Amino acid sequence: MANIAAQRIRREFKEVIKSEEVAKCAIKVELLNDSYTELKGEITGPPDTAYEGGTFVLEIKVPETYPFNPPKVRFITKIWHPNISSVTGAICLDILKDQWAAAMTLRTVLLSLQALLSAAEPDDPQDAVVAKQFKENIEMFQMTARHWTNVYAGGPHVNKECDDKIKRLVDMGVEEHQARVALSSYNWDIERATEQLFS
Amino acid sequence: MSSNTTENAKHSAEHPDGDGAGATDEDKKDDRMFECNICLDTARDAVVSMCGHLFCWPCLHQWLETRPNRQVCPVCKAAISKEKVIPLYGRGSTKQEDPREKVPPRPAGQRTEPEPGSTFPGFGFGGDNGFHMSFGIGAFPFGFFTSTFNFGDARPSPAPRGTQQHMEEQFLSKLFLWLAVLFIAWLILA
Ligand SMILES: [Zn+2]
Ligand SMILES: [Zn+2]
Numbered sequence: 001m002a003n004i005a006a007q008r009i010r011r012e013f014k015e016v017i018k019s020e021e022v023a024k025c026a027i028k029v030e031l032l033n034d035s036y037t038e039l040k041g042e043i044t045g046p047p048d049t050a051y052e053g054g055t056f057v058l059e060i061k062v063p064e065t066y067p068f069n070p071p072k073v074r075f076i077t078k079i080w081h082p083n084i085s086s087v088t089g090a091i092c093l094d095i096l097k098d099q100w101a102a103a104m105t106l107r108t109v110l111l112s113l114q115a116l117l118s119a120a121e122p123d124d125p126q127d128a129v130v131a132k133q134f135k136e137n138i139e140m141f142q143m144t145a146r147h148w149t150n151v152y153a154g155g156p157h158v159n160k161e162c163d164d165k166i167k168r169l170v171d172m173g174v175e176e177h178q179a180r181v182a183l184s185s186y187n188w189d190i191e192r193a194t195e196q197l198f199s
Numbered sequence: 200m201s202s203n204t205t206e207n208a209k210h211s212a213e214h215p216d217g218d219g220a221g222a223t224d225e226d227k228k229d230d231r232m233f234e235c236n237i238c239l240d241t242a243r244d245a246v247v248s249m250c251g252h253l254f255c256w257p258c259l260h261q262w263l264e265t266r267p268n269r270q271v272c273p274v275c276k277a278a279i280s281k282e283k284v285i286p287l288y289g290r291g292s293t294k295q296e297d298p299r300e301k302v303p304p305r306p307a308g309q310r311t312e313p314e315p316g317s318t319f320p321g322f323g324f325g326g327d328n329g330f331h332m333s334f335g336i337g338a339f340p341f342g343f344f345t346s347t348f349n350f351g352d353a354r355p356s357p358a359p360r361g362t363q364q365h366m367e368e369q370f371l372s373k374l375f376l377w378l379a380v381l382f383i384a385w386l387i388l389a
Contacts, residue, residue, distance in 0.1 A: 004238055007238070007240075008238060008239055011239045011240075012239070015239075065265070067237060067238075068261055068262055068265040069265065098269070101271065101272075101273045101274065101276060102236070102237045102258070102262045102265075102273035103236040103237060103252075103273040103274040104273075
């Protein structure tokens with residue numbers, strides 16, 4: 001019974017490769033081993049969002065009980081989103097938990113994740129800091145998410161102001177990503193970020 | 200713009216212009232109609248849910264087993280149950296047996312419906328009960344027999360053969376044996 005998982009991934013894999021979304025370069029799947037248990041996914045940031053123009057890499061692990069249980073998915077590319085941990089890339093999405101259904105496929109999972117990037121659910125957060133910013137200051141959130149997309153996912157929008165603030169902290173001896181996290185978490189208030197980093 | 204081109208592509212796929220390649224695509228489409236929604240293979244021991252979704256019975260059975268508290272259609276998430284799926288018999292199938300009987304149903308004694316709220320305590324209680332019952336029936340007559348046959352041993356010395364006392368003892372032990380047999384018979388019949 002264990003190889004129903006491998007057999008299904010093999011079929012799905014062929015199907016995804018031929019799908020319309022792959023033709024449009026919206027999603028992509030790659031096999032990482034011969035046993036069909038580990039895959040690399042890729043989704044592009046949806047248009048008209050802060051993630052537009054970015055490419056986000058996902059780690060997909062297929063359990064032996066697939067498709068009766070969902071695949072384990074997390075973001076490898078760092079992302080600023082209320083339902084995705086900015087630290088671990090862990091995702092809070094119902095279909096990857098109790099709302100999973102056996103007829104869902106890698107394709108529907110990737111498309112659902114893309115939809116999650118368009119429509120965040122801050123009331124069911126994975127990253128409390130990001131969710132708070134999303135609810136209290138949506139412009140600040142958009143700017144931060146766009147900046148992260150630029151730095152980590154190859155998005156086109158360079159934010160000079162953000163880069164300068166990070167450089168100031170880096171010059172003080174702070175590691176770049178750490179500086180970005182601190183500034184993002186404190187609405188780019190360099191004094192509060194410094195305070196937190198050196199306390 | 201882009202949605203327009205997609206529409207055109209779909210349109211031409213649905214109406215192939217009659218050449219060889221188009222016909223093959225159409226055939227493939229027909230095959231896929233009979234694929235199980237879980238294993239994506241041609242459905243074997245096919246069943247269809249009330250919402251119209253096709254599965255292999257073994258696949259659907261495993262899905263229902265995986266989530267006993269949330270029995271929903273794997274495709275449309277409508278409520279489904281084992282009793283409300285319809286087996287499909289094609290012309291090719293020789294034996295028209297209900298595929299639902301192929302996967303052995305769970306043993307009846309262990310299939311007590313969970314009481315609302317708590318699934319496990321109810322199950323455990325039922326199991327315990329059965330165990331105690333069989334243990335009681337098995338052990339009781341054994342103790343009875345032992346005490347019957349040991350009746351004489353309790354005395355300092357058994358009475359010599361042929362005496363009145365010996366006859367009485369034989370009679371008593373036979374009586375107890377018969378009582379024991381009757382008691383067991385009563386237990387079984389009751
Ligand atoms: Zn199947
Ligand atoms: Zn259905």
